[in-house]
Amino acid sequence: MDFRYLGNSGLKVSEISYGNWLTHGSQVENDQAKACVRAALEAGITTFDTADVYANTKAESVLGEALAGERRESLEIFTKVYWPTGPGGPNDTGLSRKHIHESVNASLKRLGTDYVDLYQAHRYDTETPLEETMEAFADVVRQGKALYIGVSEWTAEQLQEGHRLARELRIPFVSNQPQYSMLWRVIEAEVVPASEELGIGQVVFSPIAQGVLTGKYVPGQQPPEGSRATDANGSNFIKRFLTDDVLTRVQELKPLAEEAGLSLSQLAVAWVLQNQNVSSAIIGASRPEQVVENVKASGVKLDEGLLKRIDEVLGHTVERDPAKTAQNSPQTRPGS
Numbered sequence: 001m002d003f004r005y006l007g008n009s010g011l012k013v014s015e016i017s018y019g020n021w022l023t024h025g026s027q028v029e030n031d032q033a034k035a036c037v038r039a040a041l042e043a044g045i046t047t048f049d050t051a052d053v054y055a056n057t058k059a060e061s062v063l064g065e066a067l068a069g070e071r072r073e074s075l076e077i078f079t080k081v082y083w084p085t086g087p088g089g090p091n092d093t094g095l096s097r098k099h100i101h102e103s104v105n106a107s108l109k110r111l112g113t114d115y116v117d118l119y120q121a122h123r124y125d126t127e128t129p130l131e132e133t134m135e136a137f138a139d140v141v142r143q144g145k146a147l148y149i150g151v152s153e154w155t156a157e158q159l160q161e162g163h164r165l166a167r168e169l170r171i172p173f174v175s176n177q178p179q180y181s182m183l184w185r186v187i188e189a190e191v192v193p194a195s196e197e198l199g200i201g202q203v204v205f206s207p208i209a210q211g212v213l214t215g216k217y218v219p220g221q222q223p224p225e226g227s228r229a230t231d232a233n234g235s236n237f238i239k240r241f242l243t244d245d246v247l248t249r250v251q252e253l254k255p256l257a258e259e260a261g262l263s264l265s266q267l268a269v270a271w272v273l274q275n276q277n278v279s280s281a282i283i284g285a286s287r288p289e290q291v292v293e294n295v296k297a298s299g300v301k302l303d304e305g306l307l308k309r310i311d312e313v314l315g316h317t318v319e320r321d322p323a324k325t326a327q328n329s330p331q332t333r334p335g336s
Helices: 031-040 056-067 097-111 132-143 156-167 192-197 209-214 235-241 244-251 254-259 266-271 288-299 304-317
Strands: 003-005 012-014 017-018 048-051 076-081 118-122 146-151 173-176 201-204 278-283
Touching: 003 278, 012 017, 012 132, 012 278, 017 288, 031 278, 031 288, 048 192, 048 201, 056 076, 056 254, 076 097, 076 173, 097 118, 097 278, 118 132, 118 173, 132 156, 146 156, 156 173, 156 235, 173 192, 173 244, 201 235, 209 244, 244 254, 244 304, 254 266, 266 288, 278 288
Parallel strands: 017 048, 017 278, 048 076, 076 118, 118 146, 146 173, 173 201, 201 278
Antiparallel strands: 003 012
């Protein structure tokens, strides 16, 4: 496993991290989830990402149980706050001072730790003054409950303003967690250049496009039973990629992966790691063998010729519009 700095901080993270969105506490039984975490640890992964909203807090509990007994100092544990949790009352969502403080305390209890390495704003809250949010995060840092602050799916402008306030408050704002893959490159035009200037690193999710870039979805055929596309929670996120055009082009990537000595999923994970602003790529898993396969992308270097051929194969199916970052975030606070 190779390691990278998280943004311009001194914190090193495994360049492939393990995340439990849509799996722990919902799709995957607890014993299987713990086996996946064990496989991640054995493969050299030290960085684990979760959120309070995943399975309405259950995912944090499962991860905490799976990591119990591990040396805490050898792990980097990330979680997030924003989306509705609990019964979904008017203050059970957003980035208000109240919700942030109540949420971090609850997350720490579920994770079985005194602190998280990174505490992230899971989206931008249009209904809370950014000053209030950043001041609350500053309190969380000063109380020792989080070492670093990050965000998820913020626009370049939001990153710039948040970073300015973080500097004034003297707290380390070091990361952004966006969706990023061969098929979804909306961060490249604006978010990445702004982040490079600010010293913010990307911790990217869905590097294999919710499984589409594994090649298991075949054009003209029904999705495999038990796959993300057939799951009630996951299908909304994957459907944008399930067109015959996209799926046909993904099949055409197989010879390129084989030439590089990689599986399609390994090629996909290695591809996002070619971007030097990416600090870590999050992989999920429903089976331990998926972890074992995908971690082999660590340290892989793809030459320029191969990267160009990938672009030629995928063509116009690649989404590059930077406006999608804002469009895919709630315009009003959800659930309140």
